[in-house]
Amino acid sequence: MKTRILLIEDDENITELVRYNLERSNYVVDTAMDGEEGLMRASEEAPDLILLDWMLPNLSGLEICRRLRRSPETANVPIIMLTARADEPDRIRGLETGADDYVTKPFSPKELIARIQAVLRRVRPALAGQKLSFEDISLDNVSHRVMRGDVLIHLGPTEYRLLRHFMENPGRVFSREQLLDSVWGHDVYVEPRTVDVHIRRLRKAINVNGLTDYIRTVRSAGYALDSRR
Amino acid sequence: MKTRILLIEDDENITELVRYNLERSNYVVDTAMDGEEGLMRASEEAPDLILLDWMLPNLSGLEICRRLRRSPETANVPIIMLTARADEPDRIRGLETGADDYVTKPFSPKELIARIQAVLRRVRPALAGQKLSFEDISLDNVSHRVMRGDVLIHLGPTEYRLLRHFMENPGRVFSREQLLDSVWGHDVYVEPRTVDVHIRRLRKAINVNGLTDYIRTVRSAGYALDSRR
């Protein structure tokens, strides 16, 4: 699932510049031309981050920021202000109002993206890495969650570690002994055949309905997480 | 409990300037004169925020930043870089290494404080006197009040800090040991199982009537505050 960013900005040139660069960096960009529209979009779309112009027709950026923070739906969405006003009192006022950061125009796309990532890393660690994915399976180590498509999957501790190990090394075949070593630990003695049972449990858990089974059995070698059959 | 800030800076003039201003703003300031000392202090004192000079004798600020991020104890402590180098490539490099913000020398004390507040607001909202909210739970760190919907919830001190910690890091799974570290303090010895009991008390207090329980137990891993089951 891509990270969605809402851009509230009235200058079309900037809008297009930002959209182009963010989309190239794999973000989904939604835009609003003024404050009213911005507030509406923000509560409807629940974006992961908001880029907010300081100078807007009708409502000022500062006021938007205040309102976004007040509404429970958007109170926790990080906000980066875009501003031409580089003077210190304004910067301080912006930060005090609840913006998480601000970028002064003219800004370079690279810096904007670096700032976005820095803010996201803080606010939603899950959005900035730490997340493994393979085809439509995703595993988040921070929240310990596994999803297949958008279905939440429950795994026992061992199946979780097993899947994580596979997802950390996709495509690679592991023998039962290797799996026991790296998933169970070098010091535990467990029957190699036990691995079969856990593979079974993992398969059962992640292949809800008739979904394709990405765990490939390699006869007399072991198992692998793999898209090819 | 005051907010503790660790300043890693070799220039004594700056050190004194910063110390004076931060202490006047009610922060507790600890200082280190070089990188080695900084790393040591950081893991021992567990500060709430680190101010890090870019140019340091021996280890560079960037390298310190990297090491702080790598070590689990300090990985989540916000870092603001102090730098004379204002050019963009450096700024980007700093942000990418894991700094949360940077301030260019010479800086005004007012702006430094505003930045500290902004970073803390985003990382540890409670330290910046912010209201926290998660779904229909809200926690006001100023009045020490917790509401579920519009019902006022009474919590003991420990349950309050526990909930605050969860609300500062929603979705994230914490082991009992981690919780003891950050909620009880890194120097207290308490049985890990005691955490269970406090989780129970928190649940009981917060899930009045048949309201959904947002505290998720992650078997053999810990607990998390989470919306979906």
Next chain:
DNA sequence: CACCAATATTACAATTTCATGACAATGAAT
């Protein structure tokens, strides 16, 4: 096809891990 070896599946008992209630110790408030 018939056979063998390897894997899949099932069932079950043992073990871990967690939820819950009770209790004594502590300290603050009256």
Next chain:
DNA sequence: ATTCATTGTCATGAAATTGTAATATTGGTG
């Protein structure tokens, strides 16, 4: 001094997880 709230620990039962063995199925080979 007494009451009350809070806290840490333990004991117990419930629930989830785990390893193993027994049995079924599959794939390859002659």
